[in-house]
């Protein structure tokens with residue numbers, strides 16, 4: 375594969391009691407790409423992300439990320455290699471401020487914050503300001519995270535991943551439960567953050583997928599049913615049959 379490829383998933387299979395949730399899958403993501411993965415319930419979307427982040431172990435196949443095979447690494451090593459994953463439910467610290475949540479998520483943050491000698495270095499402060507700007511939370515930096523709206527909490531969690539500077543960011547239904555303006559702001563946010571990293575988004579909200587306007591992969595029964603620009607995919611007979619027509 376070309377040097378442009380950041381992630382190369384080849385012949386990936388996982389069986390749960392003989393049922394192949396991912397079935398001999400080949401899936402490639404380029405650097406600086408924003409890829410949307412869609413498909414009916416049970417298609418294997420979440421399982422694919424679980425395999426990439428090491429939460430689920432593959433039965434066969436490879437997941438090449440830069441020069442590493444992720445199937446051989448632990449979850450912790452995969453994070454360290456530069457893969458960030460956001461789950462559906464936000465896992466922020468509600469009693470801490472937005473700034474403290476970001477500080478805690480910064481590399482080494484967990485140890486420095488608990489230290490008596492924690493100091494805000496100018497570099498960290500500047501990085502937090504930059505991220506707060508990206509996730510639309512500049513005015514909320516010193517506010518308790520528990521007071522944020524549902525959408526703002528999702529953005530904070532994205533910020534908590536961004537501060538670790540992952541090369542690949544994976545998001546599971548980031549706009550679920552968001553208002554229309556929040557959804558539009560999230561589309562703009564994802565398009566901005568993919569400028570220096572790759573992003574994989576699982577999504578059911580077709581309006582949002584159209585807002586993002588990027589390459590779409592349709593999964594069905596653990597395999598790729600179609601792949602390409604949204605306009606092509608949404609006119610594909612097989613995609614309409616198994617997913618969009620419902």
Ligand SMILES: Nc1ncnc2c1ncn2[C@@H]1O[C@H](COP(=O)(O)OP(=O)(O)OP(=O)(O)O)[C@@H](O)[C@H]1O
Nearest residue numbers: 390391394395413414415416417418419420421422
């Ligand atoms: N740990 C597991 N043990 C057994 N079966 C599992 C496990 N994880 C997933 N599955 C099964 O694998 C299939 C794919 O599930 P997955 O959650 O990846 O689908 P999905 O495309 O993310 O669906 P949804 O849109 O509903 O989230 C489903 O049939 C599911 O029941």
